[in-house]
Amino acid sequence: GEDVEQSLFLSVREGDSSVINCTYTDSSSTYLYWYKQEPGAGLQLLTYIFSNMDMKQDQRLTVLLNKKDKHLSLRIADTQTGDSAIYFCAERRGNNRLAFGKGNQVVVIP
Amino acid sequence: DTGVSQDPRHKITKRGQNVTFRCDPISEHNRLYWYRQTLGQGPEFLTYFQNEAQLEKSRLLSDRFSAERPKGSFSTLEIQRTEQGDSAMYLCASSYQDATNEKLFFGSGTQLSVL
Numbered sequence: 001g002e003d004v005e006q007s008l009f010l011s012v013r014e015g016d017s018s019v020i021n022c023t024y025t026d027s028s029s030t031y032l033y034w035y036k037q038e039p040g041a042g043l044q045l046l047t048y049i050f051s052n053m054d055m056k057q058d059q060r061l062t063v064l065l066n067k068k069d070k071h072l073s074l075r076i077a078d079t080q081t082g083d084s085a086i087y088f089c090a091e092r093r094g095n096n097r098l099a100f101g102k103g104n105q106v107v108v109i110p
Numbered sequence: 111d112t113g114v115s116q117d118p119r120h121k122i123t124k125r126g127q128n129v130t131f132r133c134d135p136i137s138e139h140n141r142l143y144w145y146r147q148t149l150g151q152g153p154e155f156l157t158y159f160q161n162e163a164q165l166e167k168s169r170l171l172s173d174r175f176s177a178e179r180p181k182g183s184f185s186t187l188e189i190q191r192t193e194q195g196d197s198a199m200y201l202c203a204s205s206y207q208d209a210t211n212e213k214l215f216f217g218s219g220t221q222l223s224v225l
Contacts, residue, residue, distance in 0.1 A: 035216075050211070090152075098214060
């Protein structure tokens with residue numbers, strides 16, 4: 001199939017690190033993205049990584065890319081209550097469309 | 111506010127009625143996308159425009175759906191003879207396409223409920 005896969009639910013204590021995983025499908029994808037969606041809202045672009053990179057760090061966010069396994073992860077350091085949301089990974093395919101996973105719900109426990 | 115705006119935020123309609131949604135992209139963005147999101151799923155691509163040209167339509171976009179972007183600025187998405195299965199969040203996104211990367215910025219969506 002052509003699905004981008006994500007695990008569904010993660011709970012984490014405030015101050016701990018969160019790791020969200022994603023498996024994508026198209027080895028020719030040039031860019032991979034992480035979006036955040038809060039209840040009743042649209043998607044907010046958090047970060048992205050170019051396919052020739054292994055890692056990208058952006059403040060509390062670290063993106064790791066394993067191109068061989070088509071595996072993408074997002075680590076959030078010092079998770080805060082405002083990080084509670086659904087996180088979507090997306091791959092940019094050759095026809096310019098973004099293909100999204102089903103999302104991973106992160107709940108931060110104070 | 112310079113973000114992507116969508117109107118209305120919520121729409122409740124009866125089955126068989128027509129509905130129209132509007133999207134105003136970020137002003138300098140040349141690409142505009144429509145996505146649909148159902149509960150528990152990620153957004154699914156429907157169609158996109160580069161300026162006023164509609165360049166691609168998904169198989170999800172049945173004949174009852176039509177999108178326009180007449181002047182290359184705002185866009186409308188119309189659904190005719192709505193069905194209960196059309197109930198979803200309709201998301202609009204815009205971007206400025208350049209040679210290196212394309213970052214999509216999403217609006218807050220229009221939540222459609224078909225009774």
